[in-house]
Amino acid sequence: MADHNPFPGENNTGHVWDDNIRELKNPPPRWWMQGFWLSIIWVVGYSILYPTWPVGDDANRGLLGWTQIKEYEQGVERIEAKRAEFEDRIRELSADQILADPGLKQYTLASAKVLFGDNCAACHGSGGQGNPGYPVLADDDWLYGGTTAKLTETITGGRQSLMPAHKTILTEPEVDTLAHWVVQMNETGGEGGSEAGWTLFKTKGCVACHGQTANGHVVDLPNGDFIGVGAANLRDGIWRFEPGGFESARHTILYGVNQKDVPESRNAVMPAFAEPAGKLSEQDIKKLVVYVHSLGGGM
Amino acid sequence: MMTHIQTRLQTHLQPNAALRNPWVLGWIGLIVVVLAVNLVMVYLAFATNPGLVNADYYERGRNYERTVLTRQARDPGWLIRADIPASLHAGQTESIRVFFVDKAGQPVDPEVVTFHAYRPSDAARDFTLSMNREDRGRYVVETAFPLIGVWDTLIVARLGEDEFSVGERLTVGTP
Numbered sequence: 239m240a241d242h243n244p245f246p247g248e249n250n251t252g253h254v255w256d257d258n259i260r261e262l263k264n265p266p267p268r269w270w271m272q273g274f275w276l277s278i279i280w281v282v283g284y285s286i287l288y289p290t291w292p293v294g295d296d297a298n299r300g301l302l303g304w305t306q307i308k309e310y311e312q313g314v315e316r317i318e319a320k321r322a323e324f325e326d327r328i329r330e331l332s333a334d335q336i337l338a339d340p341g342l343k344q345y346t347l348a349s350a351k352v353l354f355g356d357n358c359a360a361c362h363g364s365g366g367q368g369n370p371g372y373p374v375l376a377d378d379d380w381l382y383g384g385t386t387a388k389l390t391e392t393i394t395g396g397r398q399s400l401m402p403a404h405k406t407i408l409t410e411p412e413v414d415t416l417a418h419w420v421v422q423m424n425e426t427g428g429e430g431g432s433e434a435g436w437t438l439f440k441t442k443g444c445v446a447c448h449g450q451t452a453n454g455h456v457v458d459l460p461n462g463d464f465i466g467v468g469a470a471n472l473r474d475g476i477w478r479f480e481p482g483g484f485e486s487a488r489h490t491i492l493y494g495v496n497q498k499d500v501p502e503s504r505n506a507v508m509p510a511f512a513e514p515a516g517k518l519s520e521q522d523i524k525k526l527v528v529y530v531h532s533l534g535g536g537m
Numbered sequence: 538m539m540t541h542i543q544t545r546l547q548t549h550l551q552p553n554a555a556l557r558n559p560w561v562l563g564w565i566g567l568i569v570v571v572l573a574v575n576l577v578m579v580y581l582a583f584a585t586n587p588g589l590v591n592a593d594y595y596e597r598g599r600n601y602e603r604t605v606l607t608r609q610a611r612d613p614g615w616l617i618r619a620d621i622p623a624s625l626h627a628g629q630t631e632s633i634r635v636f637f638v639d640k641a642g643q644p645v646d647p648e649v650v651t652f653h654a655y656r657p658s659d660a661a662r663d664f665t666l667s668m669n670r671e672d673r674g675r676y677v678v679e680t681a682f683p684l685i686g687v688w689d690t691l692i693v694a695r696l697g698e699d700e701f702s703v704g705e706r707l708t709v710g711t712p
Contacts, residue, residue: 359632360632360671360677363620364620364622364632367620369618369675370616370636370638370644370674371638371642371644371674477642479642479643480616480618480638485640485642486640488641489643490642502643
């Protein structure tokens, strides 16, 4: 930097490098200064209208009274108001009526998806596809019936089927014959069961719960629905306890289902979801009924 | 009057004369075939590359048969089923579950269950989580995949010296 100023009267700062490079004191352009003052005015105006400056744990209140949380709450209120009209209609209509209304059904399915994820997916799978030990909901095979009335009953009060353990009732060969018969029935759609198997099925009490034709229906109703006690359909190739086959069938026959005194017994309990035992309101259950029915409901 | 040399020159200078030569056509065909095969191989390399490399790949390959036979001999016949939501979005937490039942369909509990997520294109983004027992034979982990695109997942269960696994390739969508 030069110690002397070789350009006196030039309005420079006196800082000169390499003999001729110097720092001038030119004012900023007018447009820049205008922008500068406008931005200061804008900051002052903004801080008067909106919360800007920290005051303790809070901030100054703007004249408009705007806050982010207030805007969020207003947004939620607007959405709630929009939902309320759908929720009111759901409250008034039955699950069957909701299923018949495409717009309302769409809203209900979207709303119930979260409920399903929180309450049902852990056992029945994220898409209702079932899991080992837990029934599939996305098919047309129902242990207690797939009508909206039956689904409501199931979700509200839960289900707990019972099958006695036959370890002390049947002989080993009888258990094996029955287990083979169950496999044959499932593999052939109910047409290939052995005579010996049918005889045991009918004489050892299986027919009482699994039905005369082993389809899990205790009584078939004229409207196509049925009365069942949760016993599996033994002729449709769908295994209640996967992986299915001889070993699975044999285990179920030997140790039964939900037999408290038999440690090896199958555990097949669905809890009640209705308040107060459960945590779902009547409205939530109605939504879930619509959701589950649309996965694979029917008679 | 045209000389003999002029006639030969004219013949050689005719447009596309070389393309009628079977030798030239043969060589061009060969090059096209080689290039086509290369392109197919490049495509297959990209399409099927899992992006995963084992450090001890040689030893594993050498012991492959022994490993398979050992596993077959010790296979308890468990059914292992993973339940990973069909629709995954980056950054969105989802529950991933796995179910274990024995060959009679009774739930069974391994000692340790671990969830591995591999990012085929970037090993630095791989992550591993322990799965928690939710019920008998049922394990869960809450996780969010940080990036969109393809992930390879592997759920590994250990029981004593035995190891059981189930793998699945996932595509994670935009948030």
